[in-house]
Amino acid sequence: MSHLHTPQDKSALIARIRRLKGQIEAIERAVESERACGEILHLVASVRGAIGGLTAELIEAHLTHHVREAADPEARRKGAEDLAKALRIYLK
Structure with a gap:
């Protein structure tokens, strides 16, 4: 996740x-x-x-904000690419 989306997101993660x-x-x-x-x-x-729970929460937030709700196709592609890269590392 490149940035947190609300102060509540940050507080919950902390x-x-x-x-x-x-x-x-x-x-x-x-x-x-x-x-x-x-x-x-x-x-x-x-x-x-x-x-595992923290990882799932971060993946879900990333999918929501950087893939599903991305403003344009390029932002969506970058969001999906970033997630794929993180998952490759995570699943090693």
């Missing part, structure tokens, strides 16, 4: 990122305190799910 940061820090604390492997795996799975 909130999600801060929750992810807290989840990552919880994994670090769990490893440092030698918690059970199962507990750590559960924390890691939660982070993976949260990252």
Whole structure:
């Protein structure tokens, strides 16, 4: 996504990122305190799910604003190209 479209978009994304940061820090604390492997795996799975949710939200926003609602065919082509490039990297 080349830019955020509203202040609410930015606030919501920042909130999600801060929750992810807290989840990552919880994994670090769990490893440092030698918690059970199962507990750590559960924390890691939660982070993976949260990252997946954030990724889906960003893809949906990009599709909406830079492909579906693009002002002209060139902007739509660029939006689709940018998304394809990001997906190639993401799916490696």
